[in-house]
Amino acid sequence: MTSPDPALQNSLRLERAHHDRCRTALAAMVDGAQEQVVTGEDVSASGADAEVLGYRLRSQAKEMRELPEGPLFFGRLDFRTDSEHGGQHYHVGRLRITEHPAAPPLVVDWRAPVSRAFYQAGARDPQSVVVRRRFGWAPGSRGDSADLTGLEDEHLGRGEERVSGIVTREIERPRVGPMRDIAATIQPEQDDLVRADLAASVCVQGAPGTGKTAVGLHRAAYLLYTHPQRIRRGGLLILGPNRTFLSYISEVLPALGETGVRQSTLIDEIARHPVSGADEPPAAALKHDARMADVLRRALYARVAIESADSLAVPDGSYRWRVSADELSRIVAGVRAEQPPYVIGRERVRTRIVERIRAQAERRAGAVPGAWVRKIERARAIGAHLDAVWPRVRPEEVVAELLGDADVLACAADGLFDADEQKALLWTRPPRSWKSARWSAADLVLLDEVAGLMEHPQGYGHLVVDEAQDLSPMECRAIARRASFGSLTVLGDLAQGTTPWAARSWPTLLAHLGKPDAAVVPLTIGFRMPRAVVGLANRLLARLDVEVPAARSLRGDGELGFREVPPGELPGAVVDAVRSALGHEGSVGVVAAEVDVDRVRAALGAAGIAVGGAEELGARVSVVPASVVKGLEYDHVVAVEPATIAEAEERGLHRLYVVLTRAVSRLEVVHGRPLPF
Numbered sequence: 148m149t150s151p152d153p154a155l156q157n158s159l160r161l162e163r164a165h166h167d168r169c170r171t172a173l174a175a176m177v178d179g180a181q182e183q184v185v186t187g188e189d190v191s192a193s194g195a196d197a198e199v200l201g202y203r204l205r206s207q208a209k210e211m212r213e214l215p216e217g218p219l220f221f222g223r224l225d226f227r228t229d230s231e232h233g234g235q236h237y238h239v240g241r242l243r244i245t246e247h248p249a250a251p252p253l254v255v256d257w258r259a260p261v262s263r264a265f266y267q268a269g270a271r272d273p274q275s276v277v278v279r280r281r282f283g284w285a286p287g288s289r290g291d292s293a294d295l296t297g298l299e300d301e302h303l304g305r306g307e308e309r310v311s312g313i314v315t316r317e318i319e320r321p322r323v324g325p326m327r328d329i330a331a332t333i334q335p336e337q338d339d340l341v342r343a344d345l346a347a348s349v350c351v352q353g354a355p356g357t358g359k360t361a362v363g364l365h366r367a368a369y370l371l372y373t374h375p376q377r378i379r380r381g382g383l384l385i386l387g388p389n390r391t392f393l394s395y396i397s398e399v400l401p402a403l404g405e406t407g408v409r410q411s412t413l414i415d416e417i418a419r420h421p422v423s424g425a426d427e428p429p430a431a432a433l434k435h436d437a438r439m440a441d442v443l444r445r446a447l448y449a450r451v452a453i454e455s456a457d458s459l460a461v462p463d464g465s466y467r468w469r470v471s472a473d474e475l476s477r478i479v480a481g482v483r484a485e486q487p488p489y490v491i492g493r494e495r496v497r498t499r500i501v502e503r504i505r506a507q508a509e510r511r512a513g514a515v516p517g518a519w520v521r522k523i524e525r526a527r528a529i530g531a532h533l534d535a536v537w538p539r540v541r542p543e544e545v546v547a548e549l550l551g552d553a554d555v556l557a558c559a560a561d562g563l564f565d566a567d568e569q570k571a572l573l574w575t576r577p578p579r580s581w582k583s584a585r586w587s588a589a590d591l592v593l594l595d596e597v598a599g600l601m602e603h604p605q606g607y608g609h610l611v612v613d614e615a616q617d618l619s620p621m622e623c624r625a626i627a628r629r630a631s632f633g634s635l636t637v638l639g640d641l642a643q644g645t646t647p648w649a650a651r652s653w654p655t656l657l658a659h660l661g662k663p664d665a666a667v668v669p670l671t672i673g674f675r676m677p678r679a680v681v682g683l684a685n686r687l688l689a690r691l692d693v694e695v696p697a698a699r700s701l702r703g704d705g706e707l708g709f710r711e712v713p714p715g716e717l718p719g720a721v722v723d724a725v726r727s728a729l730g731h732e733g734s735v736g737v738v739a740a741e742v743d744v745d746r747v748r749a750a751l752g753a754a755g756i757a758v759g760g761a762e763e764l765g766a767r768v769s770v771v772p773a774s775v776v777k778g779l780e781y782d783h784v785v786a787v788e789p790a791t792i793a794e795a796e797e798r799g800l801h802r803l804y805v806v807l808t809r810a811v812s813r814l815e816v817v818h819g820r821p822l823p824f
Contacts (some may be wrong), residue, residue, distance in 0.1 A: 228359040245659070259372075461504060637660065674701060
């Protein structure tokens with residue numbers, strides 16, 4: 148047995164002492180933030196200023212109190228004495244820690260400019276770094292200094308660069324519970340994306356296991372750190388494909404010191420009503436089609452009556468101001484040609500009518516006061532005329548009339564949808580009123596489109612959109628309206644597109660998102676999946692109708708196995724595969740087509756194996772329908788009957804590709820039918 152390296156033990160002792168010092172300083176920072184709240188509440192200021200100050204201080208104190216427990220640093224940089232940092236060394240962690248605001252930091256935030264060298268420096272370009280040190284912490288550490296178990300030094304000043312065992316172990320650590328942050332293991336190409344400029348919209352075509360979701364979340368954290376006022380003023384939104392996925396990623400941003408960021412699904416963002424109806428697949432596909440935007444615009448503006456049959460008379464005491472029918476028609480036609488949002492268009496018509504009357508009044512008696520103008524604006528005759536030529540309307544009325552009346556649909560869809568498509572779009576049993584309508588998920592997208600035509604929704608400063616390849620053109624338009632003055636981080640993989648309207652190319656989807664000039668950056672180097680699993684997925688990739696680069700894995704570990712049995716013995720084979728997986732550390736995901744989920748769950752239950760669902764993130768064994776496994780990952784995946792998964796939907800091979808790429812350590816394919824790859 149070899150004795151411990153004395154130099155290593157001394158370094159660990161010093162670093163543990165430094166961590167204790169950091170822990171004490173952080174506790175003082177938390178207490179200080181709370182004291183600022185108390186002091187701020189006693190400051191004499193105007194009501195509005197005091198409210199803003201109080202909100203900021205309380206938010207800061209709340210964020211400090213809610214920081215998750217864990218190690219306070221994961222790296223260190225030692226710089227050359229002749230560099231701009233003058234031989235300083237900096238510990239790198241998830242947030243800045245200091246004993247006093249004016250004192251040198253004990254830990255620098257991973258997002259700070261000086262920290263970039265931790266991710267980018269190498270033997271060819273040391274960036275003035277002499278030594279890069281990485282720290283190894285015990286799995287699940289809550290930040291006890293005794294959990295600091297190891298360290299590695301790379302002497303970049305000597306041209307030394309090697310694969311870090313600490314990074315490798317962190318990447319390969321078993322996946323149990325929610326997604327973890329990757330601040331300690333960000334790779335150079337990921338760092339470039341994380342630190343992209345706020346004004347730039349970026350699209351990441353990420354092969355499975357390349358960390359695209361983590362990149363998007365870390366980019367959000369970076370932007371909040373770098374542009375706090377601009378981002379918080381405009382807001383930042385994380386859009387995920389479903390709530391299970393959002394639960395999985397929910398702890399990443401808090402772990403990075405960012406709380407209060409809105410994480411939602413698109414359907415939750417646009418829902419004006421609960422989803423209570425369902426469409427037949429052909430109808431859903433048509434409602435998500437880009438042509439629907441023109442149909443809805445026609446249906447809305449068909450309510451505008453350009454030709455005025457009568458002139459307008461507006462009483463003003465004993466006098467009546469008149470605007471001719473021709474002039475009224477020209478006003479409406481002029482506003483209509485400008486294509487403003489519908490609500491704004493109605494008010495422009497009002498304003499221009501009042502301008503004509505005001506001009507008459509000033510020619511007759513000189514300048515008129517503002518109170519007189521406001522009185523004319525409120526005149527009942529003008530309101531009645533507006534209701535006739537540019538009526539008020541709700542999005543629900545427009546959509547319900549369009550889908551419930553064949554004549555209205557035929558007029559709006561003329562030249563856009565053929566007769567069969569129009570028939571598929573029509574509700575089979577139109578409700579008596581929109582108030583009793585049973586809205587489908589696709590209907591909510593249509594309602595949002597009409598609402599956007601009426602007035603622009605409040606936008607965000609930045610949106611991170613994950614699993615973007617599954618968005619329809621109409622869903623993209625809903626997102627574009629919320630990003631019209633902001634930027635986007637678009638994350639996805641065309642090979643994992645599983646909806647009937649899934650994108651085949653990024654330029655087309657980015658055009659629908661309103662960001663046609665966004666750069667498309669591929670991530671192809673995988674850190675999550677073993678090489679054997681990646682190789683299997685690449686075999687299937689060749690059969691998919693998308694052009695994306697194949698993934699490469701840096702991991703030579705892991706296992707890939709196949710278990711072929713007669714179809715009637717499939718449940719028992721799944722039980723055996725799960726028992727085998729339970730002999731290893733980590734989570735087990737049993738993924739099957741919807742039709743097989745219940746019998747697989749029953750077989751495992753009968754065998755005494757406790758199982759959870761996709762939403763139960765702490766469960767050791769989860770039985771998950773293939774339709775909801777996207778974005779999730781498990782140490783061991785048991786893929787049940789791939790042929791059934793592939794046949795279950797229009798883009799079933801894409802769904803199977805998703806299933807086969809969820810494994811972090813081991814993948815076992817259990818089948819009774821021939822494999823579709």
